[in-house]
Amino acid sequence: MSNSFVLVINSGSSSLKFAVIDSLTGDAIVSGLGECFGLPEAVISWKFNGEKTEEAISAPDNHHQHAINRIVDLIESLGFTSDLVAVGHRIVHGGEKFTSTVRIDDKVLAEIESLSDLAPLHNPAGAIGIQAAMVAFPSLPQFAVFDTAFHQTMPQKAFTGAISNELYTQYGIRRYGFHGTSHYFVSREAAKMLNKPVEECSFISVHLGNGASVCAIENGESVDTSMGFTPLSGLMMGTRCGDLDPGIIEFLLKKGWSQEQVFEALNKKSGFLGVSGLTSDARGVLEAMETGHEGAKLAFEVFTYRVAKYIGSYLIPLSSLDAVIFTGGIGENALPIRREILKNLKLLGFVEDEKGNEDARFGNAGVIAKSDMLGAVAVVIPTNEEFVIAQQSVELL
Incomplete structure (x- = not known):
């Protein structure tokens, strides 16, 4: 050995x-x-x-x-x-x-x-x-x-909240971002797939699982990401609400909810579970959709719409785009979810490769769509955070 x-x-x-x-x-x-x-x-x-x-x-x-x-x-x-x-x-x-x-x-x-x-x-x-x-x-x-290390290259304009500067200096309240190890790994693998140095690549990395986040990567470095001070912000997730008007917290507190009830609801009873009223698991949502479950259908639509909105907005920090990368348990395996997200990106010129999309599942990487307009592709790359942890540990030896 x-x-x-x-x-x-x-x-x-x-x-x-x-x-x-x-x-x-x-x-x-x-x-x-x-x-x-x-x-x-x-x-x-x-x-x-x-x-x-x-x-x-x-x-x-x-x-x-x-x-x-x-x-x-x-x-x-x-x-x-x-x-x-x-x-x-x-x-x-x-x-x-x-x-x-x-x-x-x-x-x-x-x-x-x-x-x-x-x-x-x-x-x-x-x-x-x-x-x-x-x-x-x-x-x-x-x-x-x-998890936060990869995102420490974000510029100040991306990580600064529009709040009193004292809240940052006193409590460190800012955007930190998470899933950094996953976004780091898949961006390196995508660069190999495209046969380009990662330092010359721009990606939008989309990690979709029970926790979900999007990361804009310019020249191999994170320049923006959807999770924030905590992993609660950004995309809708399995049980987390993602982006939400903070005024709702004040509203619920005034209605007599305790702080614990509010944050239990936002962290553990929202997302797929909250919208579908059924399950936090994307597979369960897709199965229920097949039987005509209205809550499951709505959860599917809200999730895919929000992911596509983030992908579109993350063109802003990039000077060009080489690829949109799908990863994580949902991103790697849930064909109907990827298909719907790509449909929502039609204004960006993405055309699905149906066979490529069907083949890129269950551990298989591959190109699933391309946009001639942007000169970019959409790819699936299975993440391997444990490999990154092992590699970086050995490198530091």
Whole structure:
């Protein structure tokens, strides 16, 4: 076995995803998920050689540490502990402090924790994952890869909110953007597909999944993105509302809603789930549309319309366009959604390649449309954030 394996950890508040990635090929040697932490039904499952195994987490508390200990045992039993060269952690928020991947020490860990106000659900969980991994792998270097880092190249006019400057200087309120690792990866892959240096490419990257965001990329760098201070803004998502008049928050508070109720509604009961009244899953929405469900049809229309509107508006920060890139679980697989978005882009000259669009699914990349008017194509590229985390960890070694 080559000595290029990196354990990639994505630690959530009640879950922990992991994978052992070959940093040369991007292949996941083993991958898994610990979930329902804090509940009696906490489990850990993993896939190896196409076989899935699941077992209960029996520890009464500290499920993150227990899950990582179980991962250590698993890696040892599969015989590639000696092939691990690093542990890479996905950290959601790096604020303005972190503009690239960093090696983790006590100071970096403290700074990740200090940014918890900006990502209260994610950064504390990321820190717990780091601490557990440091205990489990004391001799391995650990690296942090930040979702926000790729967007730190945005110009001030793109990240500045039209609010009092004191709110920025005092609290750091500005556009940060997320999904940066995904937008970074697919833009590099798109440049290879077009046989151009990424530094000479301009893209609109469209990451569509349960969370969704659009990113304008000029000369390989992020110049604008739809998510903002938090991952709540921008596109409609699985359960998140996306862009919304902030006056609605005041309106609901005056109607007697609590702060918790308002933000529960906007974060967990909106998006596909809220509009369809049925499900947060795009597949469920598409299936219900087939049976004539009106809420599902409306959710489909709102989502595809908003995505197309963002794509159109993101021509503004670019000097030219090489490609619109679709990625993420929906972007890679949901043919009717891509088809409708392309229809909404007809004024930009995009003409769908129907066979190309049908073929570019389930892990397959490909060109799905082109616009002679813009001299651009629309492509599908499967994302691989774990590969980026593994690669950047190894590069920093």
